[in-house]
Amino acid sequence: MSSEEGLVSVGSRPLSDYVLSVVILFNQGVKRVILKGRGGNISKTIAVYNAVKDRLGDAVKLENIEIGSEYFNKKRISYIRIVISK
16 A cells, blocks of 8 residues: 555444545545445445545546455455545
């Protein structure tokens, strides 16, 4: 991850916290933001993207979506990575 990228890991905080984090990163000059959610937070990660898209409109572009699984605490956990740019 370069200095022109930001990472927002979606977890148990309210949706608006993650949307605000993305907006702050873009306002700080970050060009690309990666939204990452695991397990039960996959749908919340998609909701964060949709909320950012609603708030910023055409100023934000969807670059890539990656789904997969990884080992976390000796268990295989599904994840989603959504890469957006401004």
